[in-house]
Amino acid sequence: MPDHEIPVLVVGGGGCGLSTSIFLSDLGVEHLLVERRESPSALPRAHYLNQRTMEIFRQHGLAAEVYHGSAPLENMSEVVWRTSLAGDGELDALDLHRMDAFGGGSTAGPYLADSPCPSTNFPQHRLEPLLHRHAVERAPDGVLFGHVMEEFTRDESGVTAVVTESSTGHRFTVRARYLVAADGGRGIGDELGVEMTGEGGALDVVSVHFSADLAEWWPGDSVLMTNFVGMDGGPISRYGMVALGPEWGLKCREWALHFHPAPDSELDLGEEAMLERVRQLLKLPDLDLEIHRVSNYRPEGVVAGTFRVGNVFLAGDAAHRQPPATGLGLNSAIQDGHNLAWKLGAVLDGTADRRLLDTYEAERLPVARRNVSWAMYAFRNHAVAHAGLGLLPGQPLESARATIRALFSDTPMGRTRRARAAEVFATQRVEYQAHDIEIGFAYEEGALVPDGTPPPDRDPMGCGHRPMTRPGHRLPHARLARGGDVSTHDLVGAHGGFVLFTGEQGGSWTAAAERVAEDYGVSLAVVPIGEHDPGEQDEDATGANGHVDVDGTWRETAGLGTGGAVLVRPDNHVAWRATEDGTDSEARLHDAFGRILGRTVTSGAGS
Incomplete structure (x- = not known):
């Protein structure tokens, strides 16, 4: 006999699992969440919460608290490209382009008209503790951190899992009707034989979370992100920074610096080495800073071949993984849980047949494929910015510097170069103004009744959104x-x-x-x-x-x-x-x- 019998077992206590727990609690679905970590994430990781996610948080009583700690729109309405943050050289600290973003500035009109919720910036190391607290409040005995699901078996009527409490070694069994795999792709999908297909994983990204006062050099109170265009002719923006709060704009004191080390380089990730690397990249040799965390990863764009195997459902990173461009990873994960939770609730309380659960994959898998391909496209499109500036892969350093000098020259060709650069930079709106990608996704089949109307033509650049009540579409805000x-x-x-x-x-x-x-x-x-x-x-x-x-x-x-x-x-x-x-x-x-x-x-x- 199992030690615990529960309708739903959620494995994984990141943003996806914790959100799913909250949704299940609000639906009155008894469940148990187990997470191998002792506490929520200490890494900033994801930070951008789009309008659709904030609408979901508003529905479940979370939005006000998120907005209280997150970046006001006026402090996240611009993205900037620069040659460097600081420095006193001829080509240092020069603005290359500025773009209104995320529903601020010139993008404010449609974002405000189409949703009751502005997008915001709230890094994961602050979001997860908030979600954890709410999950525990709503299911006091249902959220267990420091617990590892060691193994599980399936049969036609459910799942039996063996769970170990890390601190004591105590083992117990859980019998659940359904299992939600929100484990970040750390084993359940592999155990089930689910294949992840896609591309990527060839490029290393190092992320440094640190604290420093950069008010003297940060390019404006409205700027959330700065991309630095190294003049080595690299294929993408070589490094960039995002503000992490806890206050915002020029008051921000926490940052994430992301950079791409040279292929096959042996990089020292120790604290002393990273202190010097941050100072070097920012061109602030005497900067007083504190390193919190250093992490590295390889961006990939992969999607599971199926989101369901019997009574097990894959959600979040277990089902799809994408580069951070456009911020679709965490947002998609939370939206997976939102889609699945009400269906589990309806089946468990008897108002729906189990066939309703088939619609989870039918609806969310096509959205995941679209989001992953879009994120890869936006990620790679940074190479277009270099090309628009006239920088080429493998270009000698002095040639690259000459190209930037020509860009800023007060000559007819300089003006032409700047005009070309502006047009090319504008294509990165696929990342920073992706309004329709964020809220315009629709389900063509699933828990809906099509009415025979064709799907609308969508903006190929992912920006312009057309709200409608066609079945499968998100309810328009009015x-x-x-x-x-x-x-x-x-x-x-x-x-x-x-x-x-x-x-x-x-x-x-x-x-x-x-x-x-x-x-x-x-x-x-x-x-x-x-x-x-x-x-x-x-x-x-x-x-x-x-x-x-x-x-x-x-x-x-x-x-x-x-x-x-x-x-x-x-x-x-x-x-x-x-x-x-x-x-x-x-x-x-x-x-x-x-x-x-x-x-x-x-x-x-x-x-």
């Missing part, structure tokens, strides 16, 4: 008034319920929803949305349960007639829509739930 502004996203709660948005004449949908919800045993709220009348003083113009479309955004993005409806899943993705009302509202909604949940329920039979 400002609604009912005694105060709320987002459409705020009406989908954290506890597993569905929402049916209707037009202001959606009375037939309300009656239909009540009967269908009873048949399927689901939570289904109906939200009528009426058009804003500037002369109307009563914001609750559509009735006790209604909301008003403040600025017409919902009307423009929903694509509904006055009698249509949009059904939204617990993860804020559209599951089904009807563009017009009809006499068969109940039958259509009933059929939609049956297809989404994988169940056949006789209308009016109850659950």
Whole structure:
């Protein structure tokens, strides 16, 4: 007999596992998380949290605390390319290009219009402790750090795992219906024979986490990241820095410096060597700094051939790994857990058939492939910046310096070189302005009912986003008034319920929803949305349960007639829509739930 029986076992306590634990707790799913480390990450690692992740954190009551400690948008709205941070040489500390980024500056309009949540910067060594605290608060006996899953076996009805407490050597067995492998690719996928395919791993990256006062040299209070273009003609930006807080802008005191050592070089990663290397790269020989951590890794772009083997689900780095460009790694991992958690909850409480779990891979695997290929593309595109400056691989040092001198020369050719450089640098918006990549992903098949409309043309540069209610797409954000502004996203709660948005004449949908919800045993709220009348003083113009479309955004993005409806899943993705009302509202909604949940329920039979 196992020592513990639990519906869900989560293996791995990084950003993916801890987030998944929080989501499961909010859904009322009993679970156990085991993590081999004694405490959350001490490494900054990932730091950028995009708008979709912050929307998820908002849904689960985490966003306010994250924003409290993270970078305000005004301190992360620019990315800069420079020849060096400091130095007094002829070609030192020169700006090569500046780009508005992450929803700041010139990018603010669409980012603000399309989401209630700005993106932010909150490094992983601060995010993970926050997530750990919330996970423990919501599942006091369900989060075990310093515990290693030594082995596991599978059968048709679940998983049996052997877990060891590292500090005592105490071993116990856990029997779970389902296992979520959020172990960063450290063994479960291999044990299951899951193949990771892709490319990369040929380039070393060294990351140095250190503290120093760089206010005198940092290129501006709005700058989050600085890429330094070495004049050795290397194939990519040779090194770069990101601000890590805990205060931001020119008050920042923690940094991560990333650089690429020469191929086959024997690099000393000791503290004294790294002190000198940081000073050398920043051209600040007398800089007072403290080294916290030095790590190295090889960026790769790989995706698992499957995200599910029986009752085991791969999530986060266990399912896909990509370079840090565009910041899609941690964000995708958290979104994996968000997608999977509500489906596990629905199957475990009996409202959905086990077939619903097949949709996890159907939905998340194509997104992972897109994100990994995009991250590799953006990572390699830094080489284009060098080419745009006129720097070539293997170019002699003096030739490279002459090229930079020519770039800054007050000559017709100098102006031409600068114009070319600006155009080429602008292509890196695929990394720093990837608005549509971050929030525009959609599921073409899965827990949804396609309505026959074709997928929209997407911006090939990944920037321009077009919100819509086509099934599979993320619910568009629209400002609604009912005694105060709320987002459409705020009406989908954290506890597993569905929402049916209707037009202001959606009375037939309300009656239909009540009967269908009873048949399927689901939570289904109906939200009528009426058009804003500037002369109307009563914001609750559509009735006790209604909301008003403040600025017409919902009307423009929903694509509904006055009698249509949009059904939204617990993860804020559209599951089904009807563009017009009809006499068969109940039958259509009933059929939609049956297809989404994988169940056949006789209308009016109850659950």
